[in-house]
Amino acid sequence: MPTLFDSETPVTDELVRSLVDRQCPRWRGLPLRAMTTSGTEHTTYRLGEELLVRVPRDADAETGLRKEVDWLPRLHGRLPLEVPVVEHVGTPTEDYPHTWMVNRWIDGEDVAARVLSGDVPAGWADTLAATLSALRAVDLDEVPQEDWPRGARGGHLSERAEGLDQREDAVSGPLDATPVRAVVDEALAAGTPDPTRVLLHADLIPGNLVARGDDLVGLLDFGTLTTGYAATDLTPAWWVLDRPGRERFRALLEVDDVSWAWGRACAAIQGRIAHWIYEPRGHALAPLGARAVTQVLSD
Numbered sequence: 001m002p003t004l005f006d007s008e009t010p011v012t013d014e015l016v017r018s019l020v021d022r023q024c025p026r027w028r029g030l031p032l033r034a035m036t037t038s039g040t041e042h043t044t045y046r047l048g049e050e051l052l053v054r055v056p057r058d059a060d061a062e063t064g065l066r067k068e069v070d071w072l073p074r075l076h077g078r079l080p081l082e083v084p085v086v087e088h089v090g091t092p093t094e095d096y097p098h099t100w101m102v103n104r105w106i107d108g109e110d111v112a113a114r115v116l117s118g119d120v121p122a123g124w125a126d127t128l129a130a131t132l133s134a135l136r137a138v139d140l141d142e143v144p145q146e147d148w149p150r151g152a153r154g155g156h157l158s159e160r161a162e163g164l165d166q167r168e169d170a171v172s173g174p175l176d177a178t179p180v181r182a183v184v185d186e187a188l189a190a191g192t193p194d195p196t197r198v199l200l201h202a203d204l205i206p207g208n209l210v211a212r213g214d215d216l217v218g219l220l221d222f223g224t225l226t227t228g229y230a231a232t233d234l235t236p237a238w239w240v241l242d243r244p245g246r247e248r249f250r251a252l253l254e255v256d257d258v259s260w261a262w263g264r265a266c267a268a269i270q271g272r273i274a275h276w277i278y279e280p281r282g283h284a285l286a287p288l289g290a291r292a293v294t295q296v297l298s299d
Helices: 013-023 059-075 112-117 123-137 157-161 178-190 230-234 243-253 257-281 285-298
Strands: 032-034 042-047 051-056 086-090 100-104 198-200 209-212 215-219 226-228
Touching (some): 013 032, 013 042, 013 051, 157 257, 178 257, 178 285, 243 285
Antiparallel strands (some): 032 042, 042 051, 209 215
């Protein structure tokens, strides 16, 4: 996938082959092929049939990857979806300045194309609700507070909304937040949901979900893992599901009106920003963001 921003570290096939061959000689003979995904933080490669190489594009992505190194082992077996198994943590070199990773491949396909085509099986609502319930059930008291995952998406909705009308990008120009402003204002006016901090994936979008057939089977990219308001993780109701799925998802989780309004606003903000920043760059996340906003406004 081409570099999207000037600050990103260039990643080439030759570089990744060199990293693997020098640091993982046992895999030197395995074929390596670049993947095209809707991801925005890592360049990814299939290594043989059972492995995936993830190479951060910048320092922020590396920070998220290091978080995964710490937290993925804690989450194995605790969610209804498979999560990546870390097979190797690569070190920076003179040619590449970031930590990188080799994961065990989760067989299936990310659901981005299916969501955009309207092919959203009814059972996905159940699986997503069970996944959120499992994340919320993780006892944070078992972990020293200084080791809790940190991120930007778990705080008060006002933090997500702050400066929404002042964003500007060299390629995309100024952000027009008009399509989602009323949704955000309504959610802020609705009040504040239960503030109990829970574990949040914080990026439950189609490109991070893996399906085999009609079943969701895997959850990827825990780089945004954080703690905060449970309402923050309701975004797949609009990013992934259709209206019947949303109704099922909400009923299973017994979501109150204030939390639902917050989740809808978070989905709208994330969707509007994704479409704005990535559409002029021709990136696959742009139509997914546009769809999320459309789903929000259709309710």
